[in-house]
Structures are given as C-alpha cells and as structure tokens.
Amino acid sequence: MKRIIFFILGCIMFILGTIGIIIPLLPTVPFYLAASFFWLNSSKKVHDYFVATKWYKQYVEEYIVEKKMTKKQQLKILVTVFCLLAIPFVMVPNTIMRMALIVVFVGHVIFFRVYFSDKRKAKLSKAEGIDL
Template sequence: MKNPIKYLWMGVGFLAMGLGAVGVVLPILPTVPFLLLAMFCFAKSSEKLHRWFMNTKLYKNHLATYVKKEGMTVKTKLGIIIPVTILMAIGFALMGRVPIGRIILAVVWAAHLIYFIFIVRTISEKHEVE
C-alpha cells in the first residue's frame, strides 16, 4: 500500500457520496453536507477522483453553484432546511428535561434558517444545471 491515509479519505468520500445520493430521494438525510464532505475527501485522496466527482450529475445538480458562490435553488435550500428542521424538532422534543440543550438547539436552528434564507443567494432552477 502506497499511502493508507489516501485510501481512508477515498473510503470516507464514497461513503459520504452514497449517503448524499440516498439523501436525494430520502428527505430525512441532508444531501449537500454529505456531498461537500465527499468533495473534500476526494480532493484529499486523489486529483483524478476529485475531477471525476466534480463531473458527476450529483455534484452538478446539488453543489456546483454553491461551491462557485452563485447560490442554491429553492428546491436545494428546502432539501436542506426541511430535514434539518425535522431532526432538530425531534431532538428538541426529546430534551424536555434539558433546557440548555433546547436553547442551544433553537439557536443552531435559527442560525441555520438565517444562513440559508438570507445569506445563501437563491438562483433559478435553469441556472443550476448549466
């Protein structure tokens, strides 16, 4: 084995890419964070793998415009906001006896909404696939 760390990065990248792909059809899993992790891991493992990932339809449809700092479509934003809100609501409900946990979750949730609604630019669907 030349460099076992590269294979570790590659394995984590494929795992993250798989979870991101599942997140496209299963709304409970957030797609974009997993795809960002996959992109990072592939960049650490090999330039060839990184270039391949950046040419996949998965990357182009869900990350390309965000990485270029152009923005995200409403569909992509909702695909992030809705599952995170559901998961945080479950956590909030389960923390009935942990008020500080509820406060932290509420602050993180509010910051999440502010970031995706007001900071990340919203672009049209046709712009995404170019």
Template sequence: MSKIVKFLYIIIGFIALGLGVLGIILPVLPTTPFLLLASYCFVKGSKKFEHWFKGTRLYKRHLETFVKERSMTLKQKLAILLFADVMIAIPFFILDSFIVKVLLVLIVIYKYYYFINKIKTVPEAAVTND
C-alpha cells in the same frame, strides 16, 4: 493522513452519495447536504474520486452553483431547512433540559438567518441547465 483514514473518508463519501441520490427520489431526504458531504469526503479521501465526482452530472446539477456562487434554488433551501428542522425537533421534544432547548432554538434561528442572508436564492432555471 493515514491510508485507513482516507479509506474511511471514501466510504463515508459513497454512503453520503447514496443518500444524496435517494434524496433526489425521496422528498424526505435533502439532496444537497449529502452531496456536499460526499464532495468533502472525496476531497479528503482521494484526488481520483474528487475529480470523478466533480465530473458527474449529479455534481454539476446539484452542487456546482452552490460551490462556485454560494447560491441555491428556493426548493433546495427549503428541503435542507425543513429536513434540519425535523432533525432538530426530535431532541427538542425528547429532552427535558431547558438549556438544550434554548440552544436548539438558537441554532434554528441562526440557520434561517444564514440561509436567508448569506446564501443567494437563484431561479430554478439557473441550476437545471443540462
């Protein structure tokens, strides 16, 4: 992978990290998906940033349980699902294509199926151990 591509991954990682931190403060932004994106970008961009990010309290508090155990708190799940629903609703109401609307509804159904059946729900106390 070229240095430019790795640099872009690092830049996108820091942007996602910033949005994830904002998500902790602002209820309209979900934290976990942005931090997952940041983690992915740091893994692709630099071993140094990957190790740094995985050593932060932010990673340990919000992602470590999900990465290791494929589990989230109900609050995390709801934040992600609701944010995604809002993002999917925008093109659903703007576009006139019936096929696109059906596709978007199928995506929402699959998203809920996946979050309910494939990702375990753990109590809040299991994640917030400092």
C-alpha cells in the same frame, strides 16, 4: 509518496465512517467527508472524474460554487432541519438543550438568508466583472 498516503488515509476514514453506521458512538459524516477529501487529493484523475459527475454539478457546484438555490429549495431544507431538531426539542426536557436547538435553527435561517442573498450574488458578480 503524498498520493499514496492520502489514498491510505482515505481508505482508513472510509472504514471508520462505515463502522460508524453500526456503532452509534462514531460519527459517520465527518469520516466520509475526510475520506472524500483524501481520495480527491490523492489523484488528479479521481478529482477530474468527481468534478465531472452529475451529483457534483447538481449538489456542490450549483449550491456552493455558484451560490444558486431557489426559495423553494431553501424552504424544503429548512423544514427538514426544523423537523429533525424538533424531535429532541420535544423529547428531552432540558432547557439549555432546547435553547441550543433554537439557536442552531435560527443560525441555519440566517445562513441561508445571507449566503444565498441577491446582494451577495451582486457583489460576487461585480468583483468578477460579470453582469447579472
């Protein structure tokens, strides 16, 4: 029963996310993330298939699970984030919003420095009993 409910909820979230592409008021990404969560938890077979895909291994396992990202990859992401945040920063003359955008960008920089730091990797490998 739980698997059927998760599958149906996944379908509903996918439909809402797709509608969000057309209607700007609905956020697309959260609905697609929720759809993937529900679908992956609806079936062991679907979960195993997803974990075996090259996209999972390249974008999820490498970056999130293994915490591996080169400085060049980090810089590329941060430049993209900077460009996307610079658009509303320049176009909207609101000081509070500009300060919030600066805080968001600085938060990204700090996150990348801490999350992908060598010290963090050393602590994790020591806890797991792995030598680097």
